Amino acid sequence: MCQLCLGEVEDIDHIFIRCPFAQEIWRRLSWWLNEELIRFSSVEELLKALKGWKGMLKKVTTCIYTSLWCIWSTRNNWIFDKRRCSVDNIVEEIKTQAFPWISNRSRNMTFNWQKWNVSPMKGILKL
Numbered sequence: 001m002c003q004l005c006l007g008e009v010e011d012i013d014h015i016f017i018r019c020p021f022a023q024e025i026w027r028r029l030s031w032w033l034n035e036e037l038i039r040f041s042s043v044e045e046l047l048k049a050l051k052g053w054k055g056m057l058k059k060v061t062t063c064i065y066t067s068l069w070c071i072w073s074t075r076n077n078w079i080f081d082k083r084r085c086s087v088d089n090i091v092e093e094i095k096t097q098a099f100p101w102i103s104n105r106s107r108n109m110t111f112n113w114q115k116w117n118v119s120p121m122k123g124i125l126k127l
Ligand SMILES: [Zn+2]
Pocket: 002, 003, 004, 005, 006, 007, 008, 014, 015, 018, 019, 020, 021
């Protein structure tokens, strides 16, 4: 049983895609990234789609991997430590963790944290 929603049997696609908790995170990230992310029905489908991302969108695939990690961490923190985290806090954590990862791995680009927070596409500028 999924411990985040108590609604369904827990499997990989439920935890990361179909769980209402994950859906709310993807909904907010869709708005932030300006890319529809709640259309996927499986992790495999999501990861396949990422391979097709081009240009600036390709730069922010790290945000998706960070999101998967944060959803997994949230699940584990709740099950093993009884520490619950709000969707708001998780989305902020995703933005905070992804920013240095992307900015430190990208040459010929400049990054602006304030703009990144509003829209990652506007927070990354080519030099
Ligand atoms: Zn669930």
